[in-house]
């Protein structure tokens with residue numbers, strides 16, 4: 001039996017991933033920073049739920065203790081993420097971005113990944129087939145963001161792509177440090193969720209596909225990669 005935790009799984013890509021992995025036979029923990037939203041989401045799909053705010057040390061430590069007491073963890077999906085916007089909903093570009101904006105985006109998207117991974121590492125190390133999936137973005141790719149004439153090049157935001165580039169670096173460094181684990185970064189593609197006020201062009205079913213696939217890797221699967229549904233992406 002494979003036990004899987006997904007952070008930020010009460011909605012969006014995380015919720016769809018949870019639904020699919022329950023269907024595939026995993027025991028799934030829906031991680032949610034809000035008890036009501038987490039419980040409701042888990043009940044809808046026959047999952048467990050755990051209170052988990054990725055920006056809060058005490059919350060993450062308590063979540064790890066509770067999952068450990070229930071038997072441990074095989075698969076960790078670092079999915080919780082934010083993209084800071086202006087009050088009017090605009091992307092925060094280079095002229096407006098501040099250190100505070102960077103800090104709050106990194107607190108969730110980067111430090112959150114480290115906080116959660118660090119807390120659950122002891123559990124993963126006890127698994128027969130440990131897997132970590134870091135939900136990155138196509139905007140993490142320096143190659144893509146500098147390719148003139150592409151949508152990635154046209155995206156003016158600073159904090160979000162910088163945070164996801166950091167997630168890619170975390171992924172390769174963790175993968176080298178823990179060769180017994182499958183640790184990969186994935187780009188779901190531009191998907192209609194609350195993150196982008198549902199402007200994404202894919203459905204959550206399409207977006208979750210690569211997350212679900214990489215969560216089900218066996219011990220011989222790739223590690224330290226950055227992929228979307230079609231294959232490896234340029235860093």
Ligand SMILES: NC(=O)c1ccc[n+]([C@@H]2O[C@H](COP(=O)([O-])OP(=O)(O)OC[C@H]3O[C@@H](n4cnc5c(N)ncnc54)[C@H](OP(=O)(O)O)[C@@H]3O)[C@@H](O)[C@H]2O)c1
Pocket residue numbers: 007008009010011012013014031032033034037052053054055078079080081082108135136137138187188189190191192193194195196200
């Ligand atoms: N949608 C896209 O086009 C796209 C493309 C590439 C990558 N991604 C990545 O995919 C991941 C999922 O995003 P999404 O599109 O599904 O967005 P979403 O619908 O806004 O879901 C984000 C989830 O993260 C949770 N979250 C935010 N801050 C948290 C915190 N401090 N602790 C715990 N949970 C927290 C949210 O919880 P609340 O409900 O409590 O806010 C929500 O469950 C993100 O990492 C995002 O960067 C998305």
